[in-house]
Amino acid sequence: MTRLLLNFIAIVTLTLTAWIGDHRIWSADWPGSERRLARLPHTEAELRAAHEQAATYAAEMVPARCSFESLDGSEHVLVRVDNRELKLPCNRRGLIAMGSDMLQADQQRLPFFSGGIILDEVNAYFLSIQIRAAMSPTGAPYLVDRPLVALTKYAESNQTFPSTEIVDSSVRDIRSLGFLTRGEALPHDPPRTLAIVIRNLVAVSDPTGVDKIEPHYECVFMHAQVDPTGRALVTHAFGTTNSRTKLHRFTPVGTPKKLTDCAIQGSIFFTSYAFGGQYPTAKATRMVKLNTVASIDVPQVDRWLAERGVQGDTWSRLPMVFDALIDGTLKP
Numbered sequence: 001m002t003r004l005l006l007n008f009i010a011i012v013t014l015t016l017t018a019w020i021g022d023h024r025i026w027s028a029d030w031p032g033s034e035r036r037l038a039r040l041p042h043t044e045a046e047l048r049a050a051h052e053q054a055a056t057y058a059a060e061m062v063p064a065r066c067s068f069e070s071l072d073g074s075e076h077v078l079v080r081v082d083n084r085e086l087k088l089p090c091n092r093r094g095l096i097a098m099g100s101d102m103l104q105a106d107q108q109r110l111p112f113f114s115g116g117i118i119l120d121e122v123n124a125y126f127l128s129i130q131i132r133a134a135m136s137p138t139g140a141p142y143l144v145d146r147p148l149v150a151l152t153k154y155a156e157s158n159q160t161f162p163s164t165e166i167v168d169s170s171v172r173d174i175r176s177l178g179f180l181t182r183g184e185a186l187p188h189d190p191p192r193t194l195a196i197v198i199r200n201l202v203a204v205s206d207p208t209g210v211d212k213i214e215p216h217y218e219c220v221f222m223h224a225q226v227d228p229t230g231r232a233l234v235t236h237a238f239g240t241t242n243s244r245t246k247l248h249r250f251t252p253v254g255t256p257k258k259l260t261d262c263a264i265q266g267s268i269f270f271t272s273y274a275f276g277g278q279y280p281t282a283k284a285t286r287m288v289k290l291n292t293v294a295s296i297d298v299p300q301v302d303r304w305l306a307e308r309g310v311q312g313d314t315w316s317r318l319p320m321v322f323d324a325l326i327d328g329t330l331k332p
Contacts, residue, residue, distance in 0.1 A: 035145055035178030039316040040195055040219065042244045047217040051197050054175040059129065059196075061171055062092075062150040064162040068128070068255060069093050077134050077144050088135065092148060094128035095237045096220055096250060099154075099262035103286060106269035114278040118270075124153050125161070126262055129174065131194065131222045133233045141233045142190035143224055146176050157255045166281060173199040180221070182319045192224040192233065193319045201284040203269070213271060213284050219244065223322040237263060238322055241290065247301060247314070248292045249325050265289040294325055296332040304330055 035057075041050045073089040100122050102110075110118055128151075132144040149171045150160045163171075175198075179191035197219050203211040219240045224233040237250040250263035259265055267287045270280035301314040301321055314321060324330035 035176075036181050036191070037178050037195060038181055039312075040180060040318060041177070042219070042240075042315050044217065044243065047197050047219070047244075048215075050177055051173075051175055051199050051217060054177055054197070055172075057146055057176040057178075058172045059147045059149045059174040059176070061163050061168065062130065062148050062160045064151075064160055066150075066160045068150060068152055068157055068159060069130070075132075077132055079134075079144075090132045090134040090144060092130050092132050093235060094130045094150060094255065095222055095235055096129040096239070096264065097126050097253070097256045097262040098129070098264040098266065099126040099256065099259040100266050100268045101259055102269060103267050106267075106286070109269070111273065111278045118280060122268070123259075124155070125151060126154060126256060126259075127151055127167070127170070129196070129220065129222075131224075131235055133224070133235070135231070136190070139231060140190050141224075141226065141231060143179070143192055143194050143222065143233070145178060145191065145194060147174065147194070147196060147222070149174060154257055154259075157257070166283060169282070175199075177219075180318050182317075192226075193322065194222040195318075196220045196222070200266075201271075201282075203284050203286050211284075216243075221318065221322065223319065225323070225326070236322065236326055238325075239264070239290070241288070245298050246295055247298060247321070247325075248290055248295045249322075251291045251293050253291065260291065263291050265291070294332050296325070296330070300332070301330070 041047055070092040073091060075090055075092055076087045077090045079086050079088060102119060102122055107115070107119060127149055130148040130150055132148065133141055134144055135141050151163050151167055152160050174196060177195040177197055180193040180195050197217055200216050200218070201213050202216040204214050206212055221238040223236045223238060225236070227234050236252070239248050239250060240246060241248065253261045256262050265288065266285045268283045268285050270283050272282040273279055274281045298314050305313065305317055310317060310320070321330065
C-alpha cells in the first residue's frame, strides 16, 4: 500500500511539474512575448529609431510557387522557448494588400523600349502582408511576431511569384515592432495585436515644383480576436496615415482581384534605372489611397478614452480601440 501511495504521489508530482512547466512556457513566455509594447512609438523620431532597431524582424518573402494562403495547418513555424526548439503548425493568411499604379505624367517618363513592359508589371502585381496564427500545445491560438509578404498577380492570385530586388527592398522596410498589450491584461495573455512600421520613400514637391524624396513612416496593425470556439482567431487590419494623426480600419476584402480591392493603393514612380536605363531599381510614392471601413482622427480617440475614464491615450490603448471600432462602440 505504501509503495502504491508513493508511486501515485510521484506520478501526480511529475504530472503537475509538466503542467506547470508547460503553462509557464506557453503563458508567461509565449514566443515573441519578450517583444511586448505597453505603448506604441509614434513620433517621427521614435519610429525612425524603432524601425532601425527592428531590422532583424523585417518581413520575409513567401517563396515563389507557393499557395497564396495556407489555411490547413500544413505550414510550420519554428520557435525557441527556454532553450527548447519547437516546430508548431500554423496558418498563413493575407491581411493587408498593397497595389500600385502610375500617374499619366509618370507613365510618359518611362523608358521608351521597356516602358510598356514596366507598366504592365506595375498593374499586374500586388503585395500581401500576411499573418501567421499558431496554436500552443495547451490549445490557445496566438499570432507569430514576424509577418510574411507574398507577391502575386490579380489574375493568378492562387499562387506566389518570384520577387525582384526592388520588391525585396520594399519588403525589408516592413518591420515588426512587437505586440501591443492591454493595460488591464495579465502578463501571460497571448500576443494578439502585432504592430508593424513601414518605411516608404515619398515625393514631396518644393515651392518650385521639384520633387524631394523623403523617408516617411506609418504603422499597420494585425489585430486578432478569438472566435466562439476559443481555438481560432478572427483577424482585422488597421493602419495610420497623415504622420500617424489618423487611424483607419481596412476593408476586409479577402484576395484582391483589382487595385481598388487593395487596402493600400500607391501611385509610384521610378527614381533610378539600370541596364542602359531600361530596368527600374528604385521607386518612390507620390500619393496613397486606402480601402477602409472607417477612419478616425487620433485626437477624437483620445477624447473617447478620456470620457470613459480610461487612463492613457490612443498609443497605449490600441487593442481596446481596435475592439471598439470593430464592435461599433467607437464611431468616427
